[in-house]
Amino acid sequence: MYFNLGAACTATLLAIVSPVHAADSVAYKDPETGFTFAQFNAQYVIGKYITYRIATPSNVAAGTPYDAVVQVAAPVDVGWTGLAWGGYMTYNPLTVAWQNGNSATVSSRYATAHQAPSIYNGASYTLLKKGTHVNSTYWQYTAKCTGCTAFTGSGNRNVTLNPTGENRVAFAYSRSKPSNPSSSGSAISVHDVTASWTVDFGSAANANFAELVQKNA
Template identity: 45%
Template sequence: MLWTLWFGLLAALLSRTVTAQANAIYRDPDTGLVFSSNYVLYRVNQGITYRVAIPANVQTYTSYDAVIQAVIPNDVGWAGIAWAGSMPRNPLTVAWRNSQNQPVLSSRWAGPTTTPSTPFSGPAPSPTAPTWQYTALCKGCTSWTTDTGASRFLSPRGGNRMAFAYSPNRPSSPNSPTSTIPIHDVHGYWQHDFSGAANQDFDAIVERLASGV
């Protein structure tokens, strides 16, 4: 009976927390981009914020660039996002901190293909901050070719099923983006609404961020 009650309470807490912070619109003062933002839990009352920004006026069933931003608590060893909501056969963006506590991004595919993610330079993380974050341009994250040769596209107009995975342990070689990573402790899924992530000046903002201005 006690186990059943605790399980029901835990489920209610998880549901309420995720729903309250699902698909919020976030206007980032540092980059100037508008993001669609989701807060995903890896334990009760502790989660990772994932934000996506895309160009406006993107046509459906076409490839387009995206900017991914993540705000990650310090107790996370590594965290990864699967752009199509599953580990195999879709682009993965995995991140952790190196020995200098700087973000390391690793673009992966559970197979022979990788997808480039280019992080933008930013201020060094504060050693006393409870979280760290990265912001990166991802090319090839919104469309890809499956093992059967079919093309897959993420919708710029509505919800896309996405997934994340988390481990409290850092990779064995944290300074290398090709390091092996420990198996994840938790994974989860959510629907990320891209319709609120559109930016009219996306290309100009990305160019400015890439130049470090």
């Protein structure tokens, strides 16, 4: 998987990436899981979107690592989708996921160069049963991540995402499905589209975060 742009998709990106960079997240209360998320609809082809949602606990002290819940809803023609927590391909946790039958597989990855990222043990995921499902048009997963909001960035910098303010994140999409959908270590193809946006973690705070995680497990 490569988050850098290849020549084959440059023309497509020129048409759709610019408005993505100018957009911001909005608050969304999910009636199914009860989480309040910061939501963004990322356009991956003209007129089609992948929805990214992030929920956080409230009352997190600045500079303190904290768990987050990520929810992604993607049309069934999406082969795999990735979320870069630091806003770039390299030196930040990458949440890569794809449809796996009636569920989804979530894979933890990390890259130090513009090449296929490696499995990353610094972040772990708990797939939540409620909020993870597939139908004839969409697949969706909801997962708690431990290790996504604090990580070692470039130059060995310690990075902690602002729990009450804005953070830059990015997404990647490929139309090609992984070679082994049931394995979190499956090989995946080069992405077709990537872009970034600013997400307001302040609008994603949940006072009952731990309770909701347990309720939806």
